[in-house]
Amino acid sequence: MPIPARLTPLLDQYDFARNRLAARLTGPSRDSGNGTEIAAAALTDDEYLWEPVPDCWSVRPRSSGSGPRASVLLGTGAWGRDATPAPHPEPPPFTTLAWRLGHLTELLVLRADHTVGSRTLTREDMEAAGDAATAVAAFEEGATAWRTALLDTDDKALDTMGHSRYPYGSDPEDPFIETVWWVNQELLHHGAEIALLRDLYAARRR
Template identity: 75%
Template sequence: MAIPARLVPLLGQFDFARRRLTDRMAGPVRDSGNGTDVEVGPMTDAEYLWEPGPGCWSVRRRVEGPGPRATVLTGTESGDWGRDATPAPHPAPPPFTTIAWRLSHLSELLALRADHTNGSHTLTRDDYTISGDVATAVAAFDTAAGAWRNALLSADDKALDTVGYSTYPHGSDPEDPFLETVWWVNQELLHHGAEIALLRDLYRLRHAGT
């Protein structure tokens, strides 16, 4: 099936942001922004779980329970790890979140949206496995991003205009044309990718003693 013309630039943007985030996390090089490769080491488990300040939300072992101001750990209860959360209304000001929290959130929304677009339309946060180490987390991101990309490739022009083509229950997807959902997912990837990149820089500076 030919890719609808309206989807082409959004798909290109998604592919670019996905590759840039993956390279930023795993190395061995990343694009500096001007086409120059910059060396970057792979993220460590300590960095993945680093809490830059007090009261951070992160992913935690279930036996330890939720972190500060969190009341639950999301994710499948059969897993060893969960992500800090609380039912609405959320804490104000919002807690600062670790790389682990942000990457888990991003991967989960990609995986669930893919399922609610061209999959079973049944997966919930309780079905998602939270990763406690960086290697598993990066692999889970790659799998989720690939699933979402396949969901995009399944959409024709009619689907792009269909309200509720994605039935993802944790957003406005059921009320939005699918094209708006595609745009929204791109901005999620772009802004969380930028946050993760900044946290990597801060972690490097902290341990460089500068």
């Protein structure tokens, strides 16, 4: 299927942000920002779960219970991601790299499913990763699933309200092109947060 002309720049932006984050997470090098490649180590388990300030929200073994000001551990499996039903705590808890990467993976997987998949997956179906390698692999899988959904999109779908029925946002009331834009900004801003946390962790060790 030909890619609609107005989807092309959004898809290019998505690919750029995805690849840049993937390089940040896995190495062996990454773009410094000016086109120069610099060394980048793969994400470690210690860094993945690092809590830079007290009372972080993170992903945790289900056996240990939820973290400070959280009341549930989202997902299925041995690990879960800190959360609480609305209203959310104020001020918002600081979230770890693990929490942010898990959130990003979840929104990619679920939006793909609610666009071209079964349209049945929920947050409770997501398996939180307890280690860095599993989390990075899950992100790549989710990022690929969302890109595949975009490649199955024509001009009519871009204008269709509710083409994505993702239940945790305004997708059912939005034209799909707005959803595509929204996912891009989620990837851009959470990717930048993850990159900064990696920089802070490296500076801490020095």
